Amino acid sequence: SLRIAVQPGGCSGLRYQLFFDDRSLDGDVIKDYNGVGVVTDRMSSPYLGGATIDFVDTIEKQGFTIDNPNAGSSCACGDSFS
Numbered sequence: 001s002l003r004i005a006v007q008p009g010g011c012s013g014l015r016y017q018l019f020f021d022d023r024s025l026d027g028d029v030i031k032d033y034n035g036v037g038v039v040t041d042r043m044s045s046p047y048l049g050g051a052t053i054d055f056v057d058t059i060e061k062q063g064f065t066i067d068n069p070n071a072g073s074s075c076a077c078g079d080s081f082s
Helices: none
Strands: 002-008 014-020 029-033 036-040 052-057 062-067
Touching: none
Parallel strands: 002 036
Antiparallel strands: 002 014, 029 036, 052 062
């Protein structure tokens, strides 16, 4: 499963952590999107409501992108949000 967490950090205060994880911890929210398991912890879930997560693979960019309507602002480098 793909685990998505929101942690303190970055110049805007919060940053995403994405990694593959086979564990299921107490309080996790687990959803399936077209055969891909997505796991969030109880504390991160409110920050991710309504967010769109995609994987981009182009010449200019490769990796996960997150479009989050809950993010009020983000830093210039795009690494963190508030």
